[in-house]
Structures are given as structure tokens and as C-alpha cells.
Amino acid sequence: MPDSKAVILLSGGLDSATTLAVARNEGFGCFALTFEYGQRHEREVASARKVAEAVGVVEHRIIDIDLGAFGGSALTDTAIDVPKDRAELIDGGGAVPPTYVPARNTIFLSYALAWAEVLGAFDIFIGVNSTDFSGYPDCRAEFIAAFEAMSNLATAAAAEDEGAFKIHTPIIGMTKGQIIRMGTRLGVDYSLTHSCYDPDRQGRSCGRCDSCRLRLKGFAEAGIEDPIEYRK
Amino acid sequence: MPDSKAVILLSGGLDSATTLAVARNEGFGCFALTFEYGQRHEREVASARKVAEAVGVVEHRIIDIDLGAFGGSALTDTAIDVPKDRAELIDGGGAVPPTYVPARNTIFLSYALAWAEVLGAFDIFIGVNSTDFSGYPDCRAEFIAAFEAMSNLATAAAAEDEGAFKIHTPIIGMTKGQIIRMGTRLGVDYSLTHSCYDPDRQGRSCGRCDSCRLRLKGFAEAGIEDPIEYRK
Numbered sequence: 001m002p003d004s005k006a007v008i009l010l011s012g013g014l015d016s017a018t019t020l021a022v023a024r025n026e027g028f029g030c031f032a033l034t035f036e037y038g039q040r041h042e043r044e045v046a047s048a049r050k051v052a053e054a055v056g057v058v059e060h061r062i063i064d065i066d067l068g069a070f071g072g073s074a075l076t077d078t079a080i081d082v083p084k085d086r087a088e089l090i091d092g093g094g095a096v097p098p099t100y101v102p103a104r105n106t107i108f109l110s111y112a113l114a115w116a117e118v119l120g121a122f123d124i125f126i127g128v129n130s131t132d133f134s135g136y137p138d139c140r141a142e143f144i145a146a147f148e149a150m151s152n153l154a155t156a157a158a159a160e161d162e163g164a165f166k167i168h169t170p171i172i173g174m175t176k177g178q179i180i181r182m183g184t185r186l187g188v189d190y191s192l193t194h195s196c197y198d199p200d201r202q203g204r205s206c207g208r209c210d211s212c213r214l215r216l217k218g219f220a221e222a223g224i225e226d227p228i229e230y231r232k
Numbered sequence: 233m234p235d236s237k238a239v240i241l242l243s244g245g246l247d248s249a250t251t252l253a254v255a256r257n258e259g260f261g262c263f264a265l266t267f268e269y270g271q272r273h274e275r276e277v278a279s280a281r282k283v284a285e286a287v288g289v290v291e292h293r294i295i296d297i298d299l300g301a302f303g304g305s306a307l308t309d310t311a312i313d314v315p316k317d318r319a320e321l322i323d324g325g326g327a328v329p330p331t332y333v334p335a336r337n338t339i340f341l342s343y344a345l346a347w348a349e350v351l352g353a354f355d356i357f358i359g360v361n362s363t364d365f366s367g368y369p370d371c372r373a374e375f376i377a378a379f380e381a382m383s384n385l386a387t388a389a390a391a392e393d394e395g396a397f398k399i400h401t402p403i404i405g406m407t408k409g410q411i412i413r414m415g416t417r418l419g420v421d422y423s424l425t426h427s428c429y430d431p432d433r434q435g436r437s438c439g440r441c442d443s444c445r446l447r448l449k450g451f452a453e454a455g456i457e458d459p460i461e462y463r464k
Contacts, residue, residue, distance in 0.1 A: 063298060070350045103346035106386045110342040114335035118302045137391035146385045150378035154338045159369035 005029045005058070005121035006168075007112045012047030014193045014215060015171060018183035019127035020055050022170040025186055030057040031119060033112055036064045037101075043203045047194035054189055063111060070102060085208050105138035109147050113165065117155050122163040129171050129179070144169055176218025184224060191227035204231040237261045237290070237353035238400075239344045244279030246425045246447060247403060250415035251359035252287050254402040257418055262289040263351060265344055268296045269333075275435045279426040286421055295343060302334060317440050337370035341379050345397065349387050354395040356383075361403050361411070376401055408450025416456060423459035436463040 006028035010016045023030050034048040045062060052060040105128065112124045128139040137143060144167050151165040152158040158165060171179050183190065195215040196205035205212050207230040219226040238260035242248045255262050266280040277294060284292040337360065344356045360371040369375060376399050383397040384390040390397065403411050415422065427447040428437035437444050439462040451458040 065297065066295060070347045100388050101346075102349035102388070103342055103386055106345060106382070107339070107342040110335055110339040113338060114333075115302045117334035137388055138386045140385065143382070143385040146378070146382035150338070150375065150382045153372065153375040153378045154335055154370045156332050156334070156369055 006123035007031045007116045008125040010048045012044035015127035017051045021186040021188045023125045032057045032060040034062045050192040125168045177221025180222040238355035239348045240357040242280045244276035247359035249283045253418040253420045255357045264289045264292040266294045282424040357400045409453025412454040
């Protein structure tokens with residue numbers, strides 16, 4: 001599908017970097033969208049910039065949004081600790097962890113929808129993943145399907161029958177190991193990506209938060225060495 | 233339903249002022265949410281502040297969001313003119329007008345959902361109106377129903393069965409005249425509200441944009457004098 005435009009949500013993590021590579025590989029002109037949202041780890045945004053440049057996008061917008069205004073998450077509220085070494089993560093305990101940011105993907109996808117409509121694009125890519133599911137409700141296929149249905153009622157583009165929005169989730173059913181193997185085939189440079197919820201001042205990853213542990217497990221599964229630096 | 237919390241989207245216009253009064257009248261503790269989004273008429277936000285204070289809210293949050301970053305609307309992009317004296321407005325021409333802001337209500341409701349989840353609230357009020365429908369797709373009942381369905385899949389609160397979100401649209405089926413009559417009964421001071429898409433520097437309304445004309449038609453229908461000042 002060459003010459004089509006797509007909006008890709010890009011965080012700087014490995015899932016969204018791989019998702020961007022998939023969109024590029026499918027021939028879309030890619031418009032990457034990154035949010036700064038009072039997250040503790042501004043390092044993510046720097047990674048998003050590098051990934052967008054390396055993969056090749058038509059445009060990269062970075063939007064400052066104040067999700068921290070509402071609090072309620074360890075990722076936006078310094079009063080809540082980022083959990084380490086959680087047993088439930090690997091065991092699949094099921095509870096929503098404190099790193100959940102209320103309605104985050106809903107807000108992100110809403111902005112992507114706004115930009116897509118202005119661009120005349122009908123394709124939106126998001127790197128949600130439910131296999132190595134760390135308990136976020138807004139990473140599930142049911143949520144994505146509901147958002148897509150809503151999009152097709154929300155917009156002038158859809159109301160005027162110019163097209164139908166599609167929310168692409170190319171890695172939703174993959175394990176982290178499968179994602180990394182596919183991304184590696186597509187040429188993703190994972191040394192540019194960042195996953196840690198709690199990096200130190202030098203930007204080195206902790207290796208112990210949910211996000212680091214899923215990442216390390218994924219590289220181990222893929223039989224590939226993780227190129228980023230961990231502390232200690 | 234006393235002691236329940238609700239998030240109310242409040243723009244400073246007469247629809248949302250009336251919607252807030254309905255939520256208060258139903259006994260909700262009201263958390264009003266207003267957006268500054270690069271709109272031409274900052275006067276709206278000043279009106280929202282006055283309305284929130286007059287009706288009585290537990291908290292009023294004003295969030296700065298950069299919808300203008302994407303352009304595509306006469307309300308956020310100074311390169312697009314606000315239309316005046318449109319025949320289609322009153323005739324019901326059906327096309328989406330240039331004052332439509334792409335995905336605006338989707339973004340607004342997404343933020344309301346985030347705040348509601350942090351507050352432990354399950355009730356969200358929005359003053360959309362489809363009778364005096366000026367062509368916005370995201371003011372229709374089908375869109376609201378789709379957003380509500382999505383909300384109940386998007387959030388930890390819903391995933392953990394703490395409750396179900398409800399998007400209240402108390403004025404969706406009313407004419408502007410009916411809205412104004414109901415609001416007047418509930419004590420809304422419409423002199424505090426602002427509707428014009430294109431006020432002058434003194435904040436006086438133009439009387440000719442879609443929003444002014446719907447307002448004036450509404451007051452005429454209600455048999456009540458519009459207390460705000462128009463230019464000329």
C-alpha cells in the first residue's frame with residue numbers, strides 16, 4: 001500500500017520501534033507521534049527521536065501533554081514508587097500494576113486520530129502487546145476494537161464516507177522474543193530504544209522494573225544480546 | 233445520587249453551563265474540566281471560570297492542550313476563516329463546517345476519563361447537542377455510545393469491575409430554546425456564558441457565526457432575552 005500515510009505512536013521503547021518498522025516495511029509514509037507527559041524518564045523521548053530518524057519518517061511530532069496533572073500512576077507521580085522484582089509479572093498475577101497511567105492509550109490514540117484526520121490518513125499504528133501482558137487494560141484487542149469503532153463515528157472523515165479508520169496492532173499477539181526477532185530482521189537498531197521505568201541519571205536501565213524484566217526476558221528468548229547498558 | 237463524583241466538560245458556552253447545572257441538580261459533586269487549546273476565543277475560558285464558580289464545583293481544572301499543533305480547523309488555525317451567515321446552518325445542510333476541530337470531543341472525553349478514573353468517579357457529563365446540530369459528527373448519540381463502550385474496556389477501574397462508566401448527555405435531544413428554559417429554571421446565569429466563535433477585542437459577540445446564530449435562535453424560541461452584548 002505505497003503512498004498511503006499512517007500515524008504511528010512512538011514511545012522510544014522496543015515495541016513501538018518495531019511497530020514503526022512494520023509500518024515502513026508495509027510501504028506507509030510514516031508520521032510518528034510522541035508524547036512528553038511528565039513521565040519520570042525523559043530519556044524515552046530522546047530514544048523516540050533517534051528511532052524516528054533511524055527508521056525514516058516523513059515527520060515526527062512531539063507533543064507535550066500534562067497527564068501528570070491528574071496523578072494516579074507511578075510513571076507520572078513521584079509519590080508512587082515504581083515496583084521492582086514483582087513476582088506477579090512473570091507469574092501473570094493479573095492485577096493492574098501501579099505503573100498503569102489512567103486512560104493513557106485512549107488519550108494517545110485520540111491525538112493520533114486528530115492528526116490522522118488532518119493528514120487525510122486512515123491508518124494508525126500502536127505497539128500494544130497482550131502476550132507479555134503486564135496488566136494494562138488498554139493494551140487488549142477488545143479495547144483497540146472499541147476504539148476503532150468509536151473513531152469511525154467520531155470524525156468528519158468517517159461521517160462523510162471518505163474512508164474508514166483502522167488501528168493496526170502488528171505485535172499484539174507476539175511474545176517479546178518474537179517482536180525482537182522480527183524487528184531485527186526489519187533492521188531495527190535496538191541500541192537506540194529505551195524501556196526502563198526507572199533509569200539512573202546517566203540513563204542506564206535498572207534491570208529490575210517490569211519493563212526491564214520483560215525486555216531482558218525477550219532478548220533471552222530471541223537468543224540475541226540486549227545492546228543497551230544496565231547499571232551495576 | 234448524593235456523594236457521587238462526576239467530571240463535567242465545561243467550555244464556557246451555554247450548553248456546557250446548563251449541563252453542569254443538571255449534574256449539580258442531580259446531586260453530584262462536580263469536577264469541572266476546561267481546555268485551553270489554541271482557540272481564537274480565550275474569552276471562553278474566562279467564562280468557564282465564572283460559570284464554575286457560580287454553579288458551584290468541588291474543583292475546576294483548566295488544562296492546556298495543543299490541538300492547534302495539527303491545524304485543520306477554523307477554531308485553531310488562523311489561516312481558515314470562521315464562516316458567517318451560513319444558509320446551511322438553519323436549513324440543515326448536513327456538511328461538516330470548517331469550525332469542526334478534528335477529534336476534539338474524543339480528546340476531551342479521553343482526558344475526562346483519565347481524571348474520572350483517578351478520582352474514582354464513573355460519571356462524565358458532556359453538553360453535546362444533536363437537535364440544533366451544526367454538523368459535528370462527535371456530537372451524535374452513536375458517537376457517545378461508542379465512546380462509553382470503549383471507556384469500559386480502556387480502564388483499570390472497569391477491568392477490575394469497580395464500576396461502569398456512564399457518559400451523560402442531558403441536553404442531547406433538546407432544542408436550544410429548551411436548553412435555555414431548563415437552564416433558567418435551574419438558575420444558570422447566561423450572562424456569564426460565551427458562545428461566539430469570533431468575538432472582537434472587547435469580547436463582544438459577532439452575532440453572525442454559527443454559534444451566535446444558534447444561540448440567538450434559542451433565546452428567541454425560549455422567549456427570554458439574551459443577556460450578553462453583541463457588537464454593532
